Amino acid sequence: MPDFYALLPAERGDRPGQLLRTQAIAVPELGRQTRAWRIMYVSNDSRGEPIPVTGTVFSTTSMAQPHPTLIVVYCPSFHGLGGQCAPSQQLLTGDEPLEQIREALDRGWTVAVPDGENLGVTGLGPHTFLAARASGHVALDLARATQAIPELAPSHTPRAPIVLWGYGDGGRAAVWGAELAVEYAPDLDLRGVAAGAVVTDPGALVRTQHRGPWAALALAGLIGLSRAYHHLPLRHVLTEDGRSVARHAEQLSAATLLAQYRQPLEHWCERPDPWNDAIWRFVLTRESRSSAGTPAVPVHLYHGTHDPIVPIESGGGLFTEYQRRGIEVSWREYDANHFRTAIDSTPEVADTLASFLRRPPTQNGQLPRP
Structure with missing residues (x-):
């Protein structure tokens, strides 16, 4: 079987979210009811140039549904710079943390996990760690690509409700995704964002x-x-x-x-x-700041009070900035360090995302007026 991560010249697309390749995989740790796919799709880099990227999609649905699935794009924290650090590869070796994925699947959501720019696809590394604009593109385009997977794509139904969730560098990707979505992905029905331990600078x-x-x-x-x-x-x-x-x-x-x-x-x-x-x-x-736009959806920020890696002032400063700009934003502190907060926050963050998903659909990146 050809290497899934080896890009063929004929597969270089130019439309953000374009699905290039899918492969069904098994992740035994998530149980028999969970179906999973590795996918390769098109996104844009920091300069707006098309790039191939990879990710993993999970679903507990048994067949294409007559209504759109609820999608959570979960952006993990920093894994490393080498291609073997891609979450889609670590999932197959049992090295990828599954707490957030399990929580979302247990709620009946489809979960999409991006690998990140230059992780996964052979020969493109190293990973562009801290390049936030590209990470926002990659997350939003994964939401687009997920809806194109034949086994998940219902016919003649509205677009799928989507939320972004991330922690650490993944939280940074989620925030940038929210700021970029109005201009970059107005076709998506983005309902809200949750981001923990966000590096703003x-x-x-x-x-x-x-x-x-x-x-x-x-x-x-x-x-x-x-x-x-x-x-x-x-x-x-x-x-x-x-x-x-x-x-x-x-x-x-x-x-x-x-x-x-x-x-x-x-x-x-x-x-x-x-x-x-x-x-x-x-x-x-x-x-240090996207200046790409103002999120048109609610944002939930959270942080550990004893975080030795990303000071709590970083996330707290973003919360204050969003309040000043009139963005609907909430804040939660956990009496824990960086790693413990990622786990302890999971059920509460998922509850918040569930409340976002119950909201009316967005229209062209804008929430409908009450």
Whole structure:
């Protein structure tokens, strides 16, 4: 059987959400009633250029329904930079956390999990970690592609209600998806968004985490953004040793990155504060806030009070900003660290998403007036 992740020249589409390939798979951990597919579809990168991406879709329905399924696009936290870190691959090896997927499936929802730009498809890496615009595109286009899967696509019915859910870097993707949806995907019936531990300013993350136990995240961010903006000379801040390390690191999982590269980011750079380089300031500013638009759907934000990776001020600042802009937004704090919050929040977040899905459909990206 040909490698699912090897892209054929004839499969390069140009329509966002275009379904290129599907493959039914088995995920025993989710039970016999769950059907699953790996899919390859078209999205857009940070510059608006078409790219092939992959993801996984789960459903507990036994056949195509006479009414549209409820879809939750779940964007996971950072897995790593190498293609083998793609959630669609880790699901088959039993290495992908399933709490959020199970919660959504138990409620009868179809669950779609994006791999992210340059994860999955062979030869395109490394993953563009912290490139938020592309991650928003990938999430929204997965919702489009999911509705095109023949086994899930009902005939002669309205578009499917959709919610976005993400945590960590996935929460960042969900928020950007909400801001981009009005202009980028007005065809989608997006009902709401839930996002936890959202990084609103990647420059602040790099400055606060470039030393200490999470220093490899700063290195991963430099690698990911330099891949997303490959037309800019971003890796010029690295030393010769740094460039060698980057070539190695771009193949690794998050766990291996954190274990192997504990040195401060400056250890691999020509200067002690590479984020203050003029080109890097430009990129970090572009990625710090989408300015793409105002979400037309309700947003639920949540954060752990003892989060050592993404300071609670990051999510709290976004909550305050959304309030100021008149966006319907809610906030929840959990007395836990980054990893515990992701699990403890699951039932409550799913309840919030269920309330969003019960709302009237959106029309051209705008909520109907009461």
